[in-house]
Amino acid sequence: MRTTLAALAASAVLFGCAYAADTAAQSGPANTAVNTDGGNNSTTPVAGANSFTMSEAKSRIESRGYTKVHGLKKDASGVWRGHAMKDGASVAVSVDYQGNVN
Numbered sequence: 001m002r003t004t005l006a007a008l009a010a011s012a013v014l015f016g017c018a019y020a021a022d023t024a025a026q027s028g029p030a031n032t033a034v035n036t037d038g039g040n041n042s043t044t045p046v047a048g049a050n051s052f053t054m055s056e057a058k059s060r061i062e063s064r065g066y067t068k069v070h071g072l073k074k075d076a077s078g079v080w081r082g083h084a085m086k087d088g089a090s091v092a093v094s095v096d097y098q099g100n101v102n
Helices: 002-027 054-062
Strands: 067-074 080-086 089-095
Touching: 054 067, 054 080, 054 089
Parallel strands: none
Antiparallel strands: 067 080, 080 089
16 A cells, blocks of 8 residues: 555656646746847857848847948857947957857
């Protein structure tokens, strides 16, 4: 009898863990693949396969108030990096695969 109760208790625990993991997987990641609300979801560039073209990356940077965007090159991490002007200063800029401009 004790063996049966122990087996049932162990099964309930395992089922509960499996259900929680499945529920978490269905809700998806908290960090979306592409940021669309106009703000960043990361304070640093996120490495990943970047599908933005150079023109799209430049437009995204310019939409954040930067001007004179130049020297854009995609690095080995998939991040577009270059330089631009902001508030009268030359600054380094980047666009990651999620669309974050840093």
